[in-house]
Amino acid sequence: MAATSGTTFSIRSAASTGSKYGRLTQSNSSGLKSVNSVGCESKSSFLDTESSIALKRFYRTKPHASYKVAILGAAGGIGRPLALLIKMSPLVFALNLYDIANVKRVAADLSHCDTPSQVEDFAGASELGIYLKDVNVVDSPACVLRKPGMTRDGLFKINANIVKTLVEDVADNCSAAFIHIISNPLNSTVPIAAEVLKQQGVYDPKKLFVVGGHAGITILPLLSKIKASVTFTDDEVEQLTVRIQNAGTEVVEAKAGAGSATLSVAYAAAQFVNDVYECFYVQFDLTELPFFSSRIKLGRNRVEVVISSELHGLTEYEQKALEALKPEVKASIEKGVAFVRKQPVTAWSFPTDEASLIK
Ligand SMILES: NC(=O)C1=CN([C@@H]2O[C@H](COP(=O)(O)OP(=O)(O)OC[C@H]3O[C@@H](n4cnc5c(N)ncnc54)[C@H](O)[C@@H]3O)[C@@H](O)[C@H]2O)C=CC1
Numbered sequence: 614m615a616a617t618s619g620t621t622f623s624i625r626s627a628a629s630t631g632s633k634y635g636r637l638t639q640s641n642s643s644g645l646k647s648v649n650s651v652g653c654e655s656k657s658s659f660l661d662t663e664s665s666i667a668l669k670r671f672y673r674t675k676p677h678a679s680y681k682v683a684i685l686g687a688a689g690g691i692g693r694p695l696a697l698l699i700k701m702s703p704l705v706f707a708l709n710l711y712d713i714a715n716v717k718r719v720a721a722d723l724s725h726c727d728t729p730s731q732v733e734d735f736a737g738a739s740e741l742g743i744y745l746k747d748v749n750v751v752d753s754p755a756c757v758l759r760k761p762g763m764t765r766d767g768l769f770k771i772n773a774n775i776v777k778t779l780v781e782d783v784a785d786n787c788s789a790a791f792i793h794i795i796s797n798p799l800n801s802t803v804p805i806a807a808e809v810l811k812q813q814g815v816y817d818p819k820k821l822f823v824v825g826g827h828a829g830i831t832i833l834p835l836l837s838k839i840k841a842s843v844t845f846t847d848d849e850v851e852q853l854t855v856r857i858q859n860a861g862t863e864v865v866e867a868k869a870g871a872g873s874a875t876l877s878v879a880y881a882a883a884q885f886v887n888d889v890y891e892c893f894y895v896q897f898d899l900t901e902l903p904f905f906s907s908r909i910k911l912g913r914n915r916v917e918v919v920i921s922s923e924l925h926g927l928t929e930y931e932q933k934a935l936e937a938l939k940p941e942v943k944a945s946i947e948k949g950v951a952f953v954r955k956q957p958v959t960a961w962s963f964p965t966d967e968a969s970l971i972k
């Protein structure tokens with residue numbers, strides 16, 4: 614499922630703080646890149662005086678923008694709203710947009726939002742090195758998406774290679790960055806990214822993750838953990854579980870070939886430059902599988918806490934579903950790792966010591 618967060622995302626617009634100075638810069642050093650940062654003096658505000666004063670206080674007391682964020686696939690269905698949401702964050706001072714197509718128009722449009730961050734656009738593989746320099750956070754929805762009737766795994770052939778190549782560039786240029794993979798099939802693309810980073814000697818499992826982690830029955834809503842005072846009959850649990858497992862597919866079908874979920878995914882992805890508690894698919898030893906999803910506290914720079922009690926006290930239905938999904942997750946992980954190691958899946962198994970990198 615695309616977005617499941619109950620956390621809040623702090624959004625502030627510089628316009629509403631009465632930003633005093635305006636700036637528009639164009640730089641054509643490479644012939645491909647433009648630097649756009651527009652700040653407008655904004656005398657009129659839709660806020661009343663009290664709100665305006667409160668926002669000015671917020672800007673005085675909050676830490677300065679300290680993140681440089683790169684979005685790979687920034688001109689796509691997810692990339693565009695994600696770029697807007699990140700452009701609105703007071704925590705971000707620079708936003709680099711990369712895509713193989715149409716990225717200039719996104720940057721030009723976005724640069725008219727007078728928030729603190731400066732937007733730059735990059736296109737073409739030769740630009741990746743500059744684009745990733747000193748980046749703290751990489752968000753990657755670069756890839757192709759599925760059409761109605763396809764499974765997420767059906768994207769493996771094309772997307773595995775895109776993810777591998779882009780993560781190799783990340784490893785070369787900003788290996789200390791937080792890396793957020795969005796590209797499907799996630800159950801395989803995260804292990805692909807981990808394997809590439811390992812091969813380059815720069816893997817930190819606390820810095821690589823995806824919100825959720827999913828495909829078909831490997832999406833398992835733990836309805837028994839709902840805190841609100843609500844109870845479901847066994848039939849309702851079954852119906853709700855299947856509905857949630859198909860939530861992404863519902864959007865694919867509603868868009869009838871024009872894409873998959875974009876706005877909700879961008880919303881979920883944008884939150885990770887704030888402190889959040891959310892379910893993430895990462896490498897750790899919650900189960901016998903090396904990668905799994907659980908609730909995690911994500912701090913400013915890394916995964917800080919994995920809530921390992923998440924799988925305790927499941928109902929019989931949930932426990933059965935959990936056991937039933939493990940072979941599929943295992944196969945997806947093995948497929949991703951074998952792809953990077955260029956080995957047949959059967960020739961490889963995950964060493965047990967590697968299954969416990971996050972404690
Ligand atoms: N994690 C999640 O919950 C979700 C994941 N997805 C996945 O996210 C991915 C992107 O989805 P959308 O943005 O809707 O697709 P889209 O097709 O609208 O955008 C993808 C963008 O990536 C760019 N791109 C392709 N190859 C590239 C490369 N090598 N380098 C840089 N950019 C490249 C394309 O030019 C395009 O602008 C898909 O794989 C989709 O399945 C989609 C929805 C939910």
Ligand SMILES: O=C([O-])CC(=O)C(=O)O
Binds near residue numbers: 864873874
């Ligand atoms: O369904 C898809 O293909 C996109 C996706 O992963 C989701 O929305 O959960």
